[in-house]
Amino acid sequence: MTAFPEIPRIEYEGPDSDNPLAFRWYNPDELVEGKSMRDQLRFSIVYWHTFRGTGSDPFGPGTALRPWEDGTDSVDNACRRARVAFELFEKLQAPFYAFHDRDVAPEGASLRESNDNLDAVADVLLEEQKRSGVKLLWGTANLFSNPRFMHGAATSCNADVFAYAAAQVKKAIEVTHRLGGENYVFWGGREGYQNLYNTDMKRELDHLAKFFHMAIDHAKQIGFTGPFLIEPKPKEPTKHQYDSDAAACLNFLRQYDLLDHFKLNLETNHATLAGHTMMHELDYAGIQGALGSIDANTGDLLLGWDTDQFATDYYLTTQVMLTILKHGGLASGGVNFDAKVRRESFEPIDLFYAHIGSMDAFAKGLKIAAAIRADNALDGFIARRYASWDTGVGAEIEAGRAGFADLEKYMLEKGEADANVSGRQERLEAVVNRYLDRL
Numbered sequence: 001m002t003a004f005p006e007i008p009r010i011e012y013e014g015p016d017s018d019n020p021l022a023f024r025w026y027n028p029d030e031l032v033e034g035k036s037m038r039d040q041l042r043f044s045i046v047y048w049h050t051f052r053g054t055g056s057d058p059f060g061p062g063t064a065l066r067p068w069e070d071g072t073d074s075v076d077n078a079c080r081r082a083r084v085a086f087e088l089f090e091k092l093q094a095p096f097y098a099f100h101d102r103d104v105a106p107e108g109a110s111l112r113e114s115n116d117n118l119d120a121v122a123d124v125l126l127e128e129q130k131r132s133g134v135k136l137l138w139g140t141a142n143l144f145s146n147p148r149f150m151h152g153a154a155t156s157c158n159a160d161v162f163a164y165a166a167a168q169v170k171k172a173i174e175v176t177h178r179l180g181g182e183n184y185v186f187w188g189g190r191e192g193y194q195n196l197y198n199t200d201m202k203r204e205l206d207h208l209a210k211f212f213h214m215a216i217d218h219a220k221q222i223g224f225t226g227p228f229l230i231e232p233k234p235k236e237p238t239k240h241q242y243d244s245d246a247a248a249c250l251n252f253l254r255q256y257d258l259l260d261h262f263k264l265n266l267e268t269n270h271a272t273l274a275g276h277t278m279m280h281e282l283d284y285a286g287i288q289g290a291l292g293s294i295d296a297n298t299g300d301l302l303l304g305w306d307t308d309q310f311a312t313d314y315y316l317t318t319q320v321m322l323t324i325l326k327h328g329g330l331a332s333g334g335v336n337f338d339a340k341v342r343r344e345s346f347e348p349i350d351l352f353y354a355h356i357g358s359m360d361a362f363a364k365g366l367k368i369a370a371a372i373r374a375d376n377a378l379d380g381f382i383a384r385r386y387a388s389w390d391t392g393v394g395a396e397i398e399a400g401r402a403g404f405a406d407l408e409k410y411m412l413e414k415g416e417a418d419a420n421v422s423g424r425q426e427r428l429e430a431v432v433n434r435y436l437d438r439l
């Protein structure tokens with residue numbers, strides 16, 4: 001059976017190719033900074049948007065044509081869909097995929113039934129992974145769609161809902177482990193609030209921390225060693241999501257002694273909603289050793305919600321790859337396409353065009369970033385900009401050998417600080433443009 005008979009395996013044809021079903025920049029075996037593009041980028045395709053997205057929006061139902069679907073929420077349909085998914089992963093040469101428990105398998109009438117459904121589909125996923133060599137980047141649990149989670153999951157005011165969520169995550173970690181998943185992700189879902197008139201924020205945050213400690217304990221018991229990743233997002237669905245941005249997450253993790261077990265999964269559209277650039281979020285996490293993985297997408301600057309579009313902007317992908325390379329690469333993380341085709345792009349082939357376009361954009365961003373780094377074009381400037389800290393009073397301060405009194409004495413003798421030098425932002429923006437021109 002093939003769901004995409006007209007689509008060949010997508011191959012690299014180089015920048016001059018006009019073939020829309022070929023890569024122009026993503027050349028999996030090409031080495032960049034000593035590693036293949038395949039290993040630098042670790043592309044991953046998400047199950048939820050790509051195989052469960054229907055194109056519905058608040059104004060109308062789905063538009064997507066998905067001929068392999070039989071319209072039922074059965075395990076049979078889920079198993080067939082899983083095989084179709086692997087055909088797409090393989091044809092796109094994507095080494096990884098990611099899922100929520102409820103994307104891959106239907107929710108049953110009870111937790112036991114849901115677990116059985118998940119096991120049945122996981123059998124097929126494992127078989128397909130072995131056959132194709134495609135691996136699981138991460139698994140996660142959907143703790144937000146079912147109405148039971150209306151007040152949140154780990155932060156619900158209803159203790160039974162916390163218990164249900166714990167049981168569901170226990171199972172999701174086990175299935176992720178069984179499938180060799182390299183990470184496990186927590187996106188907050190409905191962990192947040194709309195109004196403090198009805199909310200005990202301190203109690204909710206304490207509960208969330210308890211939940212994460214339980215997850216760590218269970219991972220230890222079953223031998224799952226992959227990092228846990230928290231995915232920051234500031235709003236949507238709640239007005240105040242607890243994991244609002246990288247800084248808030250790291251503060252929470254540090255406060256509750258969770259930092260050794262967690263890193264961050266950063267998403268561009270979430271950064272935008274938080275009023276940050278993706279580069280900021282990546283660097284903030286990176287400098288604290290907490291850069292785990294990325295959800296690769298982009299928002300729309302004219303729309304204030306999480307549009308989850310495929311990223312094709314070379315400036316964005318260059319900035320993302322520059323920051324990832326700066327912090328030593330993605331380790332067990334990946335470039336995970338948490339992105340969906342537009343409602344108007346309803347044909348199966350659009351799934352291919354979307355991924356090819358964004359894979360190429362990240363591959364080109366990687367090459368540009370590596371070229372900038374090879375010439376020390378930005379880092380050299382930054383090093384010079386901070387040179388006053390390398391010797392003299394700067395070095396004394398950094399080494400902890402100077403206090404207020406020493407600095408007062410120093411400045412009373414000197415009388416005035418050395419003159420400042422230009423930050424040269426506009427020049428540096430033009431320098432980055434030169435690298436975009438060249439490649």
Ligand code: XUL
Nearest residue numbers: 140187231267295306338
């Ligand atoms: C929600 C979001 C999620 C997570 C996984 O905005 O990004 O799809 O990536 O739960």
Ligand code: CO
Nearest residue numbers: 231267295338
């Ligand atoms: Co995401």
